Amino acid sequence: MKIGVLGGGQLARMIALAGIPLDCSFVVLDPSDTACAAAAATQIKGDYDDPQALAELARQVDVVTYEFENVPQASARLLAQSVPVYPAADVLHVAQDRLNEKNLFTQLGIETPPYAPVNSLSELERAAATIGLPAVLKTRTQGYDGKGQAVIRSQDQLAQAWTAIGEVPAILEGFIRFEREVSMVAVRNLAGEIRYYPLSENHHDAGILRIARAQPGDAMTEQAQSYTEKLLSHFNYVGVIAVEFFQRGDQLLANEFAPRVHNSGHWTMEGAECSQFENHVRAVADLPLGSTEALSCAAMVNIIGDLPSAADVLAVEHAHAHFYGKSARPGRKVAHVGIRAPSVAAREAAIEQTLTLAGAHF
Amino acid sequence: MKIGVLGGGQLARMIALAGIPLDCSFVVLDPSDTACAAAAATQIKGDYDDPQALAELARQVDVVTYEFENVPQASARLLAQSVPVYPAADVLHVAQDRLNEKNLFTQLGIETPPYAPVNSLSELERAAATIGLPAVLKTRTQGYDGKGQAVIRSQDQLAQAWTAIGEVPAILEGFIRFEREVSMVAVRNLAGEIRYYPLSENHHDAGILRIARAQPGDAMTEQAQSYTEKLLSHFNYVGVIAVEFFQRGDQLLANEFAPRVHNSGHWTMEGAECSQFENHVRAVADLPLGSTEALSCAAMVNIIGDLPSAADVLAVEHAHAHFYGKSARPGRKVAHVGIRAPSVAAREAAIEQTLTLAGAHF
Numbered sequence: 001m002k003i004g005v006l007g008g009g010q011l012a013r014m015i016a017l018a019g020i021p022l023d024c025s026f027v028v029l030d031p032s033d034t035a036c037a038a039a040a041a042t043q044i045k046g047d048y049d050d051p052q053a054l055a056e057l058a059r060q061v062d063v064v065t066y067e068f069e070n071v072p073q074a075s076a077r078l079l080a081q082s083v084p085v086y087p088a089a090d091v092l093h094v095a096q097d098r099l100n101e102k103n104l105f106t107q108l109g110i111e112t113p114p115y116a117p118v119n120s121l122s123e124l125e126r127a128a129a130t131i132g133l134p135a136v137l138k139t140r141t142q143g144y145d146g147k148g149q150a151v152i153r154s155q156d157q158l159a160q161a162w163t164a165i166g167e168v169p170a171i172l173e174g175f176i177r178f179e180r181e182v183s184m185v186a187v188r189n190l191a192g193e194i195r196y197y198p199l200s201e202n203h204h205d206a207g208i209l210r211i212a213r214a215q216p217g218d219a220m221t222e223q224a225q226s227y228t229e230k231l232l233s234h235f236n237y238v239g240v241i242a243v244e245f246f247q248r249g250d251q252l253l254a255n256e257f258a259p260r261v262h263n264s265g266h267w268t269m270e271g272a273e274c275s276q277f278e279n280h281v282r283a284v285a286d287l288p289l290g291s292t293e294a295l296s297c298a299a300m301v302n303i304i305g306d307l308p309s310a311a312d313v314l315a316v317e318h319a320h321a322h323f324y325g326k327s328a329r330p331g332r333k334v335a336h337v338g339i340r341a342p343s344v345a346a347r348e349a350a351i352e353q354t355l356t357l358a359g360a361h362f
Numbered sequence: 363m364k365i366g367v368l369g370g371g372q373l374a375r376m377i378a379l380a381g382i383p384l385d386c387s388f389v390v391l392d393p394s395d396t397a398c399a400a401a402a403a404t405q406i407k408g409d410y411d412d413p414q415a416l417a418e419l420a421r422q423v424d425v426v427t428y429e430f431e432n433v434p435q436a437s438a439r440l441l442a443q444s445v446p447v448y449p450a451a452d453v454l455h456v457a458q459d460r461l462n463e464k465n466l467f468t469q470l471g472i473e474t475p476p477y478a479p480v481n482s483l484s485e486l487e488r489a490a491a492t493i494g495l496p497a498v499l500k501t502r503t504q505g506y507d508g509k510g511q512a513v514i515r516s517q518d519q520l521a522q523a524w525t526a527i528g529e530v531p532a533i534l535e536g537f538i539r540f541e542r543e544v545s546m547v548a549v550r551n552l553a554g555e556i557r558y559y560p561l562s563e564n565h566h567d568a569g570i571l572r573i574a575r576a577q578p579g580d581a582m583t584e585q586a587q588s589y590t591e592k593l594l595s596h597f598n599y600v601g602v603i604a605v606e607f608f609q610r611g612d613q614l615l616a617n618e619f620a621p622r623v624h625n626s627g628h629w630t631m632e633g634a635e636c637s638q639f640e641n642h643v644r645a646v647a648d649l650p651l652g653s654t655e656a657l658s659c660a661a662m663v664n665i666i667g668d669l670p671s672a673a674d675v676l677a678v679e680h681a682h683a684h685f686y687g688k689s690a691r692p693g694r695k696v697a698h699v700g701i702r703a704p705s706v707a708a709r710e711a712a713i714e715q716t717l718t719l720a721g722a723h724f
Binding site: 025040273282286291311315318335 | 682
């Protein structure tokens with residue numbers, strides 16, 4: 001089976017590495033000269049909206065998927081005329097726009113933080129009055145890793161925030177005092193079967209995910225699964241999805257979802273029977289889904305900015321290195337460390353050592 | 363780190379898939395149009411004794427290793443003039459010749475079945491008288507998977523056996539009535555540190571390995587480690603080695619060793635903390651070695667000859683598919699199934715189901 005991937009970054013790279021042993025081969029479409037997925041895939045170099053490149057991709061593969069949700073919807077629809085695209089293009093319409101996303105959550109009965117659309121400074125003032133402060137102003141599109149966001153703590157910051165995000169269509173979200181952030185990574189196949197990984201508990205650093213810990217048996221599992229199932233069924237979804245939640249008391253509030261393999265699920269590479277990458281391939285290639293059960297005590301630490309040496313990383317007991325073949329750059333995810341340890345204490349020690357390493361290079 | 367591999371078959375492919383996440387890239391030298399390692403490596407197409415191809419390989423990489431022991435020794439020595447070659451070329455001199463191999467075992471105090479060199483029919487007759495029958499006549503070089511061998515059960519089969527193996531330099535080995543065959547896969551790094559995987563218990567079918575089961579805590583572990591350590595230290599070895607033993611009573615008799623990753627260690631991909639492929643990369647790239655501890659109950663089943671579908675393989679509970687990207691051909695290893703199960707019973711059930719699948723296509 002030949003699988004096309006829109007995007008040739010580390011997610012496509014890890015999808016290909018997981019899929020090659022399943023008798024799949026990969027073609028990535030990416031405009032970059034240094035697409036790191038090319039280590040395990042053929043690259044078509046082209047823009048995501050280049051009709052010729054898209055036609056070439058469709059010609060070469062049996063099915064198309066993507067590694068990021070900002071794929072042009074028109075491109076996904078064009079491809080879908082000649083080859084199956086999973087998840088379907090309809091998902092992008094929602095996933096690319098925070099307002100559509102929150103509206104769908106609400107429509108499906110999935111709790112969210114309070115929110116309101118903002119298209120002007122005066123709308124922002126009205127929204128702030130309704131929702132209350134502090135609150136977060138977020139662009140409807142293109143935001144990731146904390147970009148395109150402004151926290152508003154007092155009335156006199158409203159105009160400044162509106163300017164800061166570029167005066168573009170946005171939503172204002174109530175600043176939730178949550179106890180923690182968790183995410184549910186799940187996979188659904190063509191037949192409608194769904195498998196859920198254990199919840200991930202996520203910790204951020206300057207808006208970027210830093211640590212994800214697998215939490216098998218977490219008390220919030222059932223609520224997270226129920227919400228995720230609503231989304232998957234709504235879209236008749238095929239592939240891996242990740243849904244991020246804030247937890248307040250015994251309630252989960254959906255923050256956003258990603259229609260793809262997700263950084264908070266990287267721990268599944270060593271920490272689950274079958275990784276999110278392999279299960280994504282299995283789903284889009286219409287192969288039986290693999291077990292999502294956790295193995296021992298798993299976690300993931302992101303390496304951001306500068307690169308520690310592989311020797312330093314591998315000297316940490318229970319650490320598994322995943323370099324992305326990317327050059328160092330401030331704020332850039334260049335690698336992650338998967339941890340699979342026999343006890344929580346051993347896992348925490350490995351996380352601590354990895355953070356020290358990563359911090360020294362941050 | 364750029365790693366060159368002599369040979370571009372499934373072993374090189376699995377080495378590359380394991381090494382890419384460690385920030386390594388791979389160049390394989392292989393004469394074939396369909397080298398299956400090319401899915402995860404750059405291929406230099408050329409013969410193993412082509413000086414230009416070897417020079418190009420040496421120019422492109424930091425270190426060279428190999429996936430099969432029949433690499434021309436002259437090529438390994440030529441490469442070693444400009445780039446480190448691990449395991450060193452001296453190992454090939456022994457590993458390529460059954461007589462040298464058995465003589466080294468004897469020199470190091472490693473027990474072997476009785477054996478004698480055979481260079482003529484009259485030598486064969488004398489050897490048979492000394493060793494006794496039944497016995498096995500094996501070519502000194504080039505034999506693998508049961509090829510280049512003839513079993514001799516009575517005096518009147520001597521001439522026929524000598525003809526059958528092509529009247530080439532050979533050794534006669536006493537036909538040992540062993541209880542089982544086990545192999546020790548181990549890894550040694552540049553600093554001399556050695557890590558041993560749990561023993562594998564191996565079952566063959568028509569001379570080709572069919573099933574390998576991980577046997578952590580096996581009673582023969584200490585003896586196998588001690589023998590393997592002698593070999594590794596003798597060669598000042600760097601990389602993964604596999605040593606095959608026959609067990610008779612509480613005694614191990616060394617059959618042969620392979621200076622490379624080995625089919626009987628494939629179960630380590632899911633079944634050990636760090637696989638033999640990753641540990642081989644770590645050793646030749648001078649990175650810290652990974653843990654060789656077993657995870658739950660592991661085994662490997664070879665898929666030989668015809669190809670079952672990925673869907674059929676993945677429908678087996680606890681099965682992990684490793685297709686090699688090779689076309690089907692009688693007697694050819696085209697894939698293997700890794701099994702990691704929570705109990706011996708579950709492992710055996712998975713082996714049984716996989717054999718049924720594989721048998722249906724054999």
